[in-house]
Amino acid sequence: MKANPTIAIIGSGVMAEAMIAGILRQKVTTADQICAADIRDERVNELHDLYGIKPFTDNLRAIEGADVVILSVKPQRIESVYTALKGKIPTGAVVLSIVAGASISAVSNGLLHPAVIRAMPNTPAQIGEGITVWVASPAVRQDQIDLARSILTALGQEVFADEEEYLDMATALSGTGPAYVFLFMEAMIDAGVHLGFPRRISEQLVAQTLRGSVDFFLGAKAHPAHLRNQVTSPGGTSAEALYYLEKAGFRTAISRAVWAAYEKSKALGKGKNSEAPEK
Structure with missing residues (x-):
């Protein structure tokens, strides 16, 4: 080189x-x-x-x-x-x-x-x-x-x-992915404020929870479902929260959002343009 x-x-x-x-x-x-x-x-x-x-x-x-x-x-x-x-x-x-x-x-x-x-x-x-x-x-x-x-x-x-073909997939998953994470963070922070936390404390709790969870996942080298089961006790708070997320179609919404981004990436490649954020 x-x-x-x-x-x-x-x-x-x-x-x-x-x-x-x-x-x-x-x-x-x-x-x-x-x-x-x-x-x-x-x-x-x-x-x-x-x-x-x-x-x-x-x-x-x-x-x-x-x-x-x-x-x-x-x-x-x-x-x-x-x-x-x-x-x-x-x-x-x-x-x-x-x-x-x-x-x-x-x-x-x-x-x-x-x-x-x-x-x-x-x-x-x-x-x-x-x-x-x-x-x-x-x-x-x-x-x-x-x-x-x-x-x-x-x-x-x-x-x-x-x-x-992987490039359009990557656009939808990792390229656009930070936007999904930031929206999730925003929702959790707002939920913490709704509970009664000062915003600065809610932000700290959420940010470190996400960072720690990712580091734990990378270190454990286990399937996310296994790690989720580890912190979900029968009849506990995690089980209750996860029940509502599943009932609200959380997984489906994420999957459909990623697919929509993938379709948009392919459309951009075919010249079907719309406003896009600047890099």
């Missing part, structure tokens, strides 16, 4: 900044080898002030001499990126796309470039605790695979997939 590769990032939202911070934290390359481009001059200048990267408002200038071109824009902006960069990606570069729903073939055809990696990180990547599922086109070289892995590892854990 090339020392201090040149990395161009098209789009400068939250996930792009997380990637910049992770790349520098893990010393994948140096700040002067990172180019960030965005239509907002103030945003790329802000990233320059924070991290020392090179700011651009011209996508074409940003990718000059790049070893990796990272696409980090909203799905509804990807067509304008194709228009600006079609046939202009440096010959030896690899394109790493984190655009939700954009297939490898769509990116490759849109840019007229064969070496494309598609990845789906999630928001905990902002603190280096994310997980990214990714897949590469046949034209991607081994050294480019290694470089992509070093970039994605800087965001947390990574899972290399054999089939691109």
Whole structure:
């Protein structure tokens, strides 16, 4: 793998900044080898002030001499990126796309470039605790695979997939997953306040309960149902609470929500666009 590769990032939202911070934290390359481009001059200048990267408002200038071109824009902006960069990606570069729903073939055809990696990180990547599922086109070289892995590892854990279909699944499960967790946290915190806890105490109780439960699950290496049964005494408080969750269709609601996100990811890939949160 090339020392201090040149990395161009098209789009400068939250996930792009997380990637910049992770790349520098893990010393994948140096700040002067990172180019960030965005239509907002103030945003790329802000990233320059924070991290020392090179700011651009011209996508074409940003990718000059790049070893990796990272696409980090909203799905509804990807067509304008194709228009600006079609046939202009440096010959030896690899394109790493984190655009939700954009297939490898769509990116490759849109840019007229064969070496494309598609990845789906999630928001905990902002603190280096994310997980990214990714897949590469046949034209991607081994050294480019290694470089992509070093970039994605800087965001947390990574899972290399054999089939691109897994990317839409990952979008629905892990990519969108933090939103489900935050909603669950919000509901538990509000329930604690309703019981009579001050909000700060309810927040502390819920946050540590979730963190401890996840750590316990990872350490126990047991099925979640087994761990749940361990804390569910016959006729007890857990049994009563779980009865109401099951009666309310808790499992079904989660399953349907994940499936809806999966269908939306596939629809975005087919150009059936709607407003999507910025990365």
